[in-house]
Amino acid sequence: DGGITQSPKYLFRKEGQNVTLSCEQNLNHDAMYWYRQDPGQGLRLIYYSQIVNDFQKGDIAEGYSVSREKKESFPLTVTSAQKNPTAFYLCASKLQGTSGANVLTFGAGSRLTVL
Amino acid sequence: ILNVEQSPQSLHVQEGDSTNFTCSFPSSNFYALHWYRWETAKSPEALFVMTLNGDEKKKGRISATLNTKEGYSYLYIKGSQPEDSATYLCASPSEGTYKYIFGTGTRLKVLA
Numbered sequence: 001d002g003g004i005t006q007s008p009k010y011l012f013r014k015e016g017q018n019v020t021l022s023c024e025q026n027l028n029h030d031a032m033y034w035y036r037q038d039p040g041q042g043l044r045l046i047y048y049s050q051i052v053n054d055f056q057k058g059d060i061a062e063g064y065s066v067s068r069e070k071k072e073s074f075p076l077t078v079t080s081a082q083k084n085p086t087a088f089y090l091c092a093s094k095l096q097g098t099s100g101a102n103v104l105t106f107g108a109g110s111r112l113t114v115l
Numbered sequence: 116i117l118n119v120e121q122s123p124q125s126l127h128v129q130e131g132d133s134t135n136f137t138c139s140f141p142s143s144n145f146y147a148l149h150w151y152r153w154e155t156a157k158s159p160e161a162l163f164v165m166t167l168n169g170d171e172k173k174k175g176r177i178s179a180t181l182n183t184k185e186g187y188s189y190l191y192i193k194g195s196q197p198e199d200s201a202t203y204l205c206a207s208p209s210e211g212t213y214k215y216i217f218g219t220g221t222r223l224k225v226l227a
Contacts (some may be wrong), residue, residue, distance in 0.1 A: 004158075031213055042121075042219035043204070050213050058214070090159075103149055103161035104206070104215060 002027045006091050006107035013078075013085070013114050021076045021110045023091035030096035032074035033104065036060060037088045046089075049074055050096065078112060086114045119207050121218035128195050129226050135191045136221040138205030142186035150179055150190055151204040153220070159204060162190075195225040 004025045013019045023032065031050050035043040045058030049068040063082025068074055074093075078085045088111050092104040120139045128134045140148060147166045153159040163172040168183040176193045192199055202220040209216055 033215065035217070040219075042119075043206075043217040045214065045216065048213060056214070059216075101147060101164050101166055103164055104151075104159075106158040106160075108158050 004091055004093055004105055004107035006089075006110050008110060009108065011110060011112045013112060015114055016080045018077055018079050019085075019112065021078070021089055021091075021112070023074045023076065023107060024072055025074075025091075025093045025105070025107075026072060027093060027095075027105060028071070029093035029105070030071070031094050032068065033092040033094075034058075034064075034066065034074070034076045035090045035092065037090065043090060046076065085112055087112060119205060119216050119218040121203075121205060121221050123221060124219065125222040125224070127224045127226060130196060132195050132225075133191065133193045134195055134223070135189050136203065136223075138188045138190070138218055140186050140188075140205075140207045142183055144209075145183045145186075146208050148181055148188050149206045149215070150188070151206065152201045153204060154201040162203075190221075192223075195223075197225045197227050199223060200225045 007022045033048045034046040037043050044060050046064050047066040049055035052071050055066050055068050065077045090109045091107040094104050095102040122137050149164050150162040151159040152162050163179045165181040170181040172179050178191045181188045202222045204217050204220045206215045206217045
């Protein structure tokens with residue numbers, strides 16, 4: 001079955017360490033997204049990518065980096081520059097399209113805790 | 116930044132009650148409005164995609180309407196059941212059709 005796989009599901013990190021969250025999709029979707037969720041808040045966009053080798057900052061990109069070397073993969077690195085990295089991270093993807101009618105498909109999420 | 120707002124933030128209803136909640140979005144440069152249901156410990160799943168003013172979509176006991184001129188969408192649940200308990204999210208793209216911005220969600224709890 002096609003879908004999005006995020007790993008790890010849970011991750012603990014010490015302050016000052018970089019960590020990378022994996023997101024892989026086998027849906028042949030062109031666009032991929034990273035969102036962050038904090039308690040009591042909605043999903044906030046970190047980065048998105050419309051095509052391979054291209055990505056754009058979302059609303060809260062500071063302290064994060066991404067790459068899009070393959071269509072299927074969009075890893076997110078949480079760097080030590082991110083002041084409050086403890087959060088739930090969701091990856092999503094969708095088919096390319098200009099009508100806005102293509103829905104987002106989400107992974108199961110990764111919960112990052114900084115100790 | 117595109118501002119998508121949802122109300123209420125949370126809601127408790129009794130089993131069998133009907134309920135509705137609101138998603139507000141800027142009416143200018145409208146492309147689409149998505150509704151998602153996010154159950155605990157699962158991934159968000161798409162409910163509806165709405166693109167035209169006056170759109171009405173229905174899936175079982177859940178339906179949605181869209182008013183692009185005034186910038187709002189309503190989600191209705193008829194005869195709520197405990198399995199309807201979830202967070203309902205709406206999202207709208209800004210800057211074209213790739214940058215999807217989400218509202219804060221409405222957390223629904225249906226009491227048996």
